[in-house]
Amino acid sequence: MKVLVATEKPFAAAAVNGIKAEVEAAGNELVLLEKYTEKAQLLDAVKDADAMIIRSDKVDAEVLDAAKQLKIVVRAGAGYDNIDLAAATAHQVVAENTPGQNSNAVAELVFGMLVMAVRGFYNGKSGSELFGKKLGILAFGNVGRNVARIAKGFGMDVYAYDAFCPAEVIEQAGVHAVANQDALFETCDVVSLHIPATPETKQSINYALVNKLKKGGVLVNTARKEVINEPELLKLMAEREDLKYVTDIMPEADAEFRKFEGRYFSTPKKMGAQTAEANINAGIAAAKQINAFFKDGCTKFQVNK
Template sequence: MEKILVATQKPFASEAIKKIKEITDREGYELSLLEKYSTAEELKTAVADAEALIVRSDKVTAEVIEAAKNLKIVVRAGAGYDNLDLDACSAKGIVAMNTPGQNSNAVAELAFGMMVYMARNKFNGTAGTELRGKTLGIHAYGNVGKYVAQIARGFGMEVFAFDPFVPAEKIKNDGITPVKTVEELYQTCQYVSLHIPANEQTKKSIKASLLELMPSGAVLVNTARKEVIDEESLALLMEKRTDFTYISDIAPDNKSLFEEKFSDRCFFTPKKMGAQTAEANINAGVAAANQIIKFFKTGDETYRVNK
């Protein structure tokens, strides 16, 4: 009987664990839980005899992989997977997967919640602005980007998107205007919502030289990863442009500097909250369990992210 380990420093909701257990019991797999652990050693010990591993934002390092002698598959319950050492997984013949789309609506709703909050001056009683009629750029038109675009259209915003990996016709069919370059997106849109992954090509790619192209009253919304922002460059830009606002679900490393200098033009959630809804929590956990079962039973590798 294969053992599936769910290892989460921030545990799944109890309903998610209940559903995961129903799946594993029905299919004849052993389920083991490691919740609220505090050290990598605890994870290494727990994963030593597991054939499958489900994590959230937990770090699956080369050391963890080395300790997992029987591991065949690891699934990150969520879209981003930069917490998985893909090279280490590949070297050991371990399949690494994510669960794209399961958290998308939750992240999109958070992005808009933050936009409304800042447009209305953090609800401080003063007159704010409206989103209707404003231009919104979607930087990367994946699962989250599509949901953000749908919500934006409901708000009456004019929506543009840049994604070199998505055909322009597909974007047009959703009622969104595609643009050919990232520079055109930033030049055109007062609001830009970031949905790019953090990798060697994108880290620190969002910098002043790009952001300064944005029109007056610019607002950058980041529900992706903090690593894609050139924080030093952004801070310098915000000193120069007093009309620029930065909203993020991931507090920057120099958070105190931003809050000290630009307190009325920045907002950061207390912790990464994009996927923090009951629905997303359950959806991602259940999807991870189902993907593991399919992999064991049929060899399905649909959502594999390593080579």
């Protein structure tokens, strides 16, 4: 069987070698499509693939139509908003993710960007410290939990809200649970976003919510650009010169945000999971999940049930 790795943003070489070893150990063939620039290349590559490993690559109805042999697509990573789940189900394709495999890498980048923000983007002037500051974590999944762990090392006072995680679970992790996201923004100096992009969360980070942040507040986004209401955040940053926004997902309105020099930073390309360790963990997990699916019909990580 053919296992296609289709990654517009490639895995580290060590991860590709590990995936290849897993795929071949199961008697299958690995086909690589890396750094593709046109959708036509993906449509061509999926034609005879039985399984596919992707990252943020878009798998929509057109891709699924072209993938006549495809039985399973695994998103090597957490967020699967790039897969049209209804279309996958209609095509009888199992869609999976690899939860937790790249979450430490994303959590570490939160602090890379956060230190930079509170130190004035290294402008030579006096900045501030994270020690003793209140950090709010919006969504307490795998990334949020790693952020909490690292924040404690910085001596931060950590708060979290998650609509789907009971307060007791948050408290057991030594984190203050708050009642809702308004309370999180009202309480904290810094809020780090870890919500997925869903119909409910899209554009939910808006003027009214971010305006609740304390003076000198910092918003950190390593989640998805779609959760931000960009026109409203732009309006707020124009009104509040104390606010900073650092993001690992370049906004649509990047050029407009750039006007807030010294208060805004975006990575040019999503870098959160772009470490050798995360690539190896997520890539090999994806290959193992495909092997388990073909061997035993295992669909433990299916997201289009």
